[in-house]
Amino acid sequence: xxxxxxxxxxxxxxxxxxxxxxxxxxxxxxxxxxxxxxxxxxxxxxxxxxxxxxxxxxxxxxxxxxxxxxxxxxxxxxxxxxxxxxxxxxxxxxxxxxxxxxxxxxxxxxxxxxxxxxxxxxxxxxxxxxxxxxxxxxxxxxxxxxxxxxxxxxxxxxxxxxxxxxxxxxxxxxxxxxxxxxxxxxxxxxxxxxxxxxxxxxxxxxxxxxxxxxxxxxxxxxxxxxxxxxxxxxxxxxxxxxxxxxxxxxxxxxxxxx
Numbered sequence: 123x124x125x126x127x128x129x130x131x132x133x134x135x136x137x138x139x140x141x142x143x144x145x146x147x148x149x150x151x152x153x154x155x156x157x158x159x160x161x162x163x164x165x166x167x168x169x170x171x172x173x174x175x176x177x178x179x180x181x182x183x184x185x186x187x188x189x190x191x192x193x194x195x196x197x198x199x200x201x202x203x204x205x206x207x208x209x210x211x212x213x214x215x216x217x218x219x220x221x222x223x224x225x226x227x228x229x230x231x232x233x234x235x236x237x238x239x240x241x242x243x244x245x246x247x248x249x250x251x252x253x254x255x256x257x258x259x260x261x262x263x264x265x266x267x268x269x270x271x272x273x274x275x276x277x278x279x280x281x282x283x284x285x286x287x288x289x290x291x292x293x294x295x296x297x298x299x300x301x302x303x304x305x306x307x308x309x310x311x312x313x314x315x316x317x318x319x320x321x322x323x324x325x326x327x328x329x330x331x332x333x334x335x336x337x338x339x340x341x342x343x344x345x346x347x348x349x350x351x352x353x354x355x356x357x358x359x360x361x362x363x364x365x366x367x368x369x370x371x372x373x374x375x376x377x378x379x380x
């Protein structure tokens with residue numbers, strides 16, 4: 123294989139391995155557990171997971187998705203997170219090559235993956251991710267190749283502040299909480315990393331996708347309109363869509379208008 127082909131394989135494998143760590147974050151952060159100690163173990167029987175049973179994707183397939191000791195089913199979330207992270211690492215390498223920008227954006231994307239699955243399972247967006255994420259996003263904006271620091275600051279204020287205002291107005295008009303504080307901080311974090319210019323697309327994309335998916339789920343499962351649907355995953359998908367396809371989608375949209 124050529125050096126470039128080898129690098130592509132390495133990027134994908136690195137993403138798979140990092141995805142395994144993200145699974146630890148998704149499981150332990152909502153439970154306020156250490157990410158380092160103790161070592162990984164089966165949540166059901168408590169048996170420590172050996173290294174050969176912790177190989178991303180491969181171990182899940184070999185074990186048929188079950189714990190080696192107690193045979194309890196392993197949630198399918200584990201290989202899904204590993205595969206998503208592997209693909210993110212691969213696509214970011216293909217699009218941006220190996221650079222400070224691609225590495226930092228990979229970490230940002232990985233944090234969106236963690237937030238998405240925590241919000242799906244627990245309906246919370248931990249401050250321990252979103253608030254440091256804003257700070258790191260602002261710090262990164264001073265490096266060449268990233269959004270400028272002014273765009274980042276405006277992104278934080280417009281993202282977090284704008285969504286907070288919408289949430290307050292909705293609650294005043296309806297007497298119900300329409301959006302959690304976690305969503306507000308998440309959009310502030312997205313604004314810090316991607317700048318304020320990305321926010322209109324992210325909000326529009328996530329709102330449309332949330333309406334389609336959420337409305338469809340309510341119809342399929344016949345749940346009442348009072349059912350809370352987490353919005354964090356849609357904001358994360360909107361940010362990733364802009365990251366990979368934002369320029370093309372905006373050019374297509376402006377082409378239609380003109």
